[in-house]
Amino acid sequence: MQGQMMKTPLLITEIMRFAGRQYGDTEVVSVTGENPLHRCVYKDVIRRAHQVANVLHTLGLEKGDRVATLAWNDFRHLELYYGVSCAGYVLHTVNPRLFFEQLLYIFNHAEDRVLFFDPVFLPLVEKLSDQLPKVEAYVILSSEDKMPQTPLPSIKCYETLLHEASEDYEWPALAEDTASALCYTSGTTGHPKGVLYDHRSTVLHAYGSCHRNAMGLGRRDTVLPVVPMFHANAWGTPYSAFISGAKMVLPGPKMGDGKTLQALIEGEGVTVALGVPTVWLALLSYLEETGTTVSSLERTVVGGAACPLSVMKEFQDKHGVYTHHGWGMTEMSPLGSLNTLSKPMESFKDSELDVIRAKQGQAPFGVEMKIVDDDGQELPWDGEAFGDLKVRGWWVCDSYFRSEGSDDAFDADGWFSTGDVATIDPEGNLGITDRTKDVIKSGGEWISSIELENLAVSHPDVLEAAVIGVSHQKWGERPLLVIVPNEGDIPDKMTILGLFKGKVADFWIPDDLVFVDEIPHTATGKVSKIELREQFVDYRLDLPQK
Numbered sequence: 001m002q003g004q005m006m007k008t009p010l011l012i013t014e015i016m017r018f019a020g021r022q023y024g025d026t027e028v029v030s031v032t033g034e035n036p037l038h039r040c041v042y043k044d045v046i047r048r049a050h051q052v053a054n055v056l057h058t059l060g061l062e063k064g065d066r067v068a069t070l071a072w073n074d075f076r077h078l079e080l081y082y083g084v085s086c087a088g089y090v091l092h093t094v095n096p097r098l099f100f101e102q103l104l105y106i107f108n109h110a111e112d113r114v115l116f117f118d119p120v121f122l123p124l125v126e127k128l129s130d131q132l133p134k135v136e137a138y139v140i141l142s143s144e145d146k147m148p149q150t151p152l153p154s155i156k157c158y159e160t161l162l163h164e165a166s167e168d169y170e171w172p173a174l175a176e177d178t179a180s181a182l183c184y185t186s187g188t189t190g191h192p193k194g195v196l197y198d199h200r201s202t203v204l205h206a207y208g209s210c211h212r213n214a215m216g217l218g219r220r221d222t223v224l225p226v227v228p229m230f231h232a233n234a235w236g237t238p239y240s241a242f243i244s245g246a247k248m249v250l251p252g253p254k255m256g257d258g259k260t261l262q263a264l265i266e267g268e269g270v271t272v273a274l275g276v277p278t279v280w281l282a283l284l285s286y287l288e289e290t291g292t293t294v295s296s297l298e299r300t301v302v303g304g305a306a307c308p309l310s311v312m313k314e315f316q317d318k319h320g321v322y323t324h325h326g327w328g329m330t331e332m333s334p335l336g337s338l339n340t341l342s343k344p345m346e347s348f349k350d351s352e353l354d355v356i357r358a359k360q361g362q363a364p365f366g367v368e369m370k371i372v373d374d375d376g377q378e379l380p381w382d383g384e385a386f387g388d389l390k391v392r393g394w395w396v397c398d399s400y401f402r403s404e405g406s407d408d409a410f411d412a413d414g415w416f417s418t419g420d421v422a423t424i425d426p427e428g429n430l431g432i433t434d435r436t437k438d439v440i441k442s443g444g445e446w447i448s449s450i451e452l453e454n455l456a457v458s459h460p461d462v463l464e465a466a467v468i469g470v471s472h473q474k475w476g477e478r479p480l481l482v483i484v485p486n487e488g489d490i491p492d493k494m495t496i497l498g499l500f501k502g503k504v505a506d507f508w509i510p511d512d513l514v515f516v517d518e519i520p521h522t523a524t525g526k527v528s529k530i531e532l533r534e535q536f537v538d539y540r541l542d543l544p545q546k
């Protein structure tokens with residue numbers, strides 16, 4: 001027997017309609033290349049999204065065509081999020097930090113027909129354009145008076161196009177599985193892979209991430225996504241803010257700038273800020289140097305890479321800000337898990353809480369997870385067993401865009417192999433220990449580089465740390481600690497190595513450490529262990545062998 005409830009499709013268009021009706025006067029504050037503090041409200045974003053849709057129609061786009069963006073977080077990018085997807089086209093957000101060859105591959109693989117970009121990316125687009133045969137129109141996200149000079153053909157000014165376009169547009173009635181957005185994730189090997197989101201997955205993800213056990217956004221919040229709108233949809237905040245009526249503060253090109261972030265948080269009353277650990281390191285060191293604080297900020301959501309406990313503690317102890325440690329992937333829209341405390345945990349001792357908070361938390365309703373051994377057998381949720389982490393759920397992708405059947409990450413039972421190695425404890429808390437490809441195996445036993453890195457950065461003289469496996473005659477591999485020291489004195493090697501004693505198994509303790517000026521990062525701001533391993537490929541351990 002079928003239920004007799006309405007089958008209203010889950011559409012991003014409905015998010016937009018709802019937000020316009022319910023929270024139309026809620027502010028969106030943006031830093032742009034041309035204006036340090038642009039202000040508008042949801043209603044303006046929606047009105048201009050109508051104009052975006054008319055512009056795309058006039059350009060001759062067909063439903064399902066890809067529309068690319070190379071842009072920071074600001075109101076114009078937000079308008080494109082709604083205008084493109086709700087009109088039935090696919091918003092392809094491109095990460096400008098990728099290598100030139102990867103960018104070429106991505107644009108051509110996606111066959112984008114239009115490219116919207118911030119003026120700051122003009123030199124990059126000029127270099128790319130010769131080799132982008134499918135792109136028919138280039139639109140600079142600028143007003144007419146600020147348009148830069150360029151020899152690019154088919155160049156258009158965004159504000160002029162919008163000015164000429166009607167504010168009336170009849171949004172099409174789309175099926176809920178219509179593709180809405182595309183984001184490529186650069187794996188460790190091979191070409192980047194496209195994750196093709198749809199309206200349904202996006203609405204469910206936004207709904208799920210507003211849950212109190214997840215990001216818990218509400219109308220009393222002001223949210224600052226310091227995670228780029230070109231990386232996993234800024235963790236879905238353009239949608240979850242609109243669902244919850246939260247004021248948005250968009251930092252534009254000033255993502256990693258502690259001074260701007262502090263001013264935005266204080267000036268705009270930001271209550272929730274989201275970003276990767278390196279962003280918060282920049283903010284915290286700015287606060288320390290200037291003796292300033294972030295008085296309105298209640299919580300940060302930190303993910304994308306393991307968040308050191310020292311970052312959480314500094315936020316809490318010096319600024320009264322609570323940190324939720326989360327884990328996710330582009331393939332998961334991206335929310336996979338988030339750490340929130342239960343009532344009984346509030347009375348735990350600090351040392352017990354530290355163990356829990358260093359983990360990546362529980363999966364929200366909508367995401368299922370399991371860990372398996374090398375034979376695919378499920379491992380227990382005992383917080384001890386390490387295994388390959390697999391997930392499935394409403395907002396997890398089920399294949400890569402135009403992957404021609406080469407998706408060995410997806411199994412027949414509908415699980416996706418995340419490529420992460422993890423433990424899950426009896427309360428369902430996920431503990432990411434490594435990327436599968438970064439796992440260090442010493443004498444057949446796994447060593448968690450993430451746990452070692454976390455301990456290393458707890459030393460006040462350590463700015464950043466990474467642990468990699470280097471080859472070893474007897475054990476196959478042994479861990480090597482690589483450290484960027486804080487400005488000033490280089491810390492004593494033995495003191496740092498002594499940090500691990502009694503905190504991890506003896507055989508986990510790195511055999512040596514080296515100081516470097518810089519650790520290489522990927523285009524999404526993560527430590528590039530591949531490059532680091534290449535850098536230390538000839539490294540021979542010079543301390544007595546274990």
Ligand code: AMP
Pocket residue numbers: 185232302303304305306307325326327328329330331334360418419420432434435450524
């Ligand atoms: P991306 O799709 O670029 O966002 O990368 C996803 C990957 O980032 C995951 O598969 C993890 O390896 C890593 N990651 C994300 N969040 C965390 C976290 N909190 N701790 C450790 N690794 C993380």
